Amino acid sequence: MKQHVLVVDDDKGMCDLLGERLQNRGFAVTTRTVPSEALELVRQEDFAAVVTDVNMKGMNGLDLCRSLLEIRSNLPVIIITAFGNMDTAILAIRAGAYDFLPKPFEIDQLVLAIDRGVTLAGLKERVRRLELVVADTGHFGELVGQSPKMRELYTLLRKISDSDAPVLISGASGTGKELVAHALHAQSARAHGPFVAVNCAAMPEALLESELFGHAKGAFTDAKTAKTGLFASANGGTIFLDEIGELPLGLQPKLLRALQERTVRPVGGNVEIAFDARVVTATNRDLETMVEEGRFREDLYFRINVLTVELPPLRARGGDVLLLAQHFLDRIAARAKKSVVGFSPEAAQKLMAYAWPGNVRELQNCLERAVALASFDKISVSDLPDKVRAFRSTQLVLSNDDPTAILTLDELEHHYVRRILEGVAGNKSAAARLLGIERKTLSRMLDRWNDSERPPKE
Ligand SMILES: Nc1ncnc2c1ncn2[C@@H]1O[C@H](COP(=O)(O)OP(=O)(O)OP(=O)(O)O)[C@@H](O)[C@H]1O
Ligand SMILES: [Mg+2]
Numbered sequence: 001m002k003q004h005v006l007v008v009d010d011d012k013g014m015c016d017l018l019g020e021r022l023q024n025r026g027f028a029v030t031t032r033t034v035p036s037e038a039l040e041l042v043r044q045e046d047f048a049a050v051v052t053d054v055n056m057k058g059m060n061g062l063d064l065c066r067s068l069l070e071i072r073s074n075l076p077v078i079i080i081t082a083f084g085n086m087d088t089a090i091l092a093i094r095a096g097a098y099d100f101l102p103k104p105f106e107i108d109q110l111v112l113a114i115d116r117g118v119t120l121a122g123l124k125e126r127v128r129r130l131e132l133v134v135a136d137t138g139h140f141g142e143l144v145g146q147s148p149k150m151r152e153l154y155t156l157l158r159k160i161s162d163s164d165a166p167v168l169i170s171g172a173s174g175t176g177k178e179l180v181a182h183a184l185h186a187q188s189a190r191a192h193g194p195f196v197a198v199n200c201a202a203m204p205e206a207l208l209e210s211e212l213f214g215h216a217k218g219a220f221t222d223a224k225t226a227k228t229g230l231f232a233s234a235n236g237g238t239i240f241l242d243e244i245g246e247l248p249l250g251l252q253p254k255l256l257r258a259l260q261e262r263t264v265r266p267v268g269g270n271v272e273i274a275f276d277a278r279v280v281t282a283t284n285r286d287l288e289t290m291v292e293e294g295r296f297r298e299d300l301y302f303r304i305n306v307l308t309v310e311l312p313p314l315r316a317r318g319g320d321v322l323l324l325a326q327h328f329l330d331r332i333a334a335r336a337k338k339s340v341v342g343f344s345p346e347a348a349q350k351l352m353a354y355a356w357p358g359n360v361r362e363l364q365n366c367l368e369r370a371v372a373l374a375s376f377d378k379i380s381v382s383d384l385p386d387k388v389r390a391f392r393s394t395q396l397v398l399s400n401d402d403p404t405a406i407l408t409l410d411e412l413e414h415h416y417v418r419r420i421l422e423g424v425a426g427n428k429s430a431a432a433r434l435l436g437i438e439r440k441t442l443s444r445m446l447d448r449w450n451d452s453e454r455p456p457k458e
Contacts, residue, residue: 076117219268
């Protein structure tokens with residue numbers, strides 16, 4: 001396929017000459033002597049490159065270049081000019097031109113410039129597509145996991161990362177709430193601003209109040225100087241209030257006021273100080289029940305819970321257990337300078353079968369221990385804690401997230417097999433080994449469930 005090049009020059013003779021020479025070199029060429037017509041044409045047709053003169057009636061070639069790039073940002077524009085000096089060259093590059101050729105030039109030079117520009121534009125387009133694919137195939141910040149539940153989570157996080165509305169992150173202990181709060185900040189427009197984390201359970205009420213809102217000089221005995229609160233320190237960034245369920249009842253109306261007015265009043269002070277921080281909160285408590293029991297203010301609950309992010313327990317994330325295990329193994333082994341690279345199939349099976357009540361943190365701790373104990377290049381069952389080792393697959397929570405659901409034996413088997421398959425990325429031989437059955441037997445089971453065509457992950 002010929003590359004289609006647009007040549008723009010208000011000198012008809014020059015247009016024709018360049019057109020003819022480029023055609024001889026195998027390009028398809030369209031010429032225009034009126035710059036605004038060239039612009040119109042680029043809106044309609046997909047040119048591989050544009051070659052334009054600088055000094056033209058109607059519109060300067062540099063302005064044309066800028067307008068062309070507004071229409072198609074990766075269009076290679078090559079500027080030619082009779083007045084070739086450094087100033088014009090710099091202006092051309094500033095206007096976003098791919099290259100600049102002073103007249104007179106050899107046609108070879110122009111052909112080379114076009115070819116390079118087209119190649120670069122192609123590469124840029126590929127990178128852009130790859131970035132889209134990567135973004136879509138589930139990544140968000142430092143979070144590891146490819147299970148459907150985690151992919152859903154990434155989609156949600158991507159949607160809300162740029163909003164300024166308060167976010168409440170809920171989930172059981174060790175599910176990654178703090179990591180998600182970090183990631184939300186790092187992927188937001190506020191990423192260059194501060195990330196200030198406060199643990200609401202860590203301090204007595206009075207101290208927490210002055211930490212959060214600051215205090216005036218002389219507010220209390222030890223307040224020798226005025227102090228800026230964490231809300232004000234988080235200006236331009238994010239303030240993360242961890243364990244918000246533990247916030248003392250006495251402070252709750254003050255926090256509510258701060259969130260509504262977007263100002264704080266330092267302890268002992270009488271001026272309101274405006275702050276500009278996104279508020280992210282996290283809890284492993286059931287706030288709704290706390291509201292019903294009068295232990296958490298309902299109005300505050302509604303105020304912090306504008307956007308909700310719920311982290312699934314690790315046992316609902318299928319094969320992510322092994323992905324996370326490998327992720328931690330790599331990091332811990334590198335730090336300990338030990339060459340432990342993977343897991344024995346039996347160890348992997350145990351990791352998949354265990355219910356992980358302490359979620360990702362428990363898995364991380366388990367790996368710390370296993371790497372320390374490992375005597376071979378693979379983690380073996382004997383490197384795992386007793387409770388993981390002793391966990392029999394019959395104790396496995398098999399339905400995705402409802403541990404009380406009653407399943408038939410066939411459903412149970414079906415769930416279990418799918419989960420093992422997920423864990424080994426659909427590798428049937430590896431799954432059969434883990435299950436202790438022949439590969440053929442596994443295929444027959446999958447046929448019976450009509451599962452063989454479907455990829456196990458989706
Ligand atoms: N999806 C994940 N990918 C990689 N690491 C993770 C992931 N989830 C959690 N972690 C790691 O697991 C550990 C526990 O996570 P984190 O502290 O964020 O949990 P948490 O929900 O805040 O727990 P808690 O309720 O006990 O405070 C951290 O070291 C964190 O980096
Ligand atoms: Mg936490």
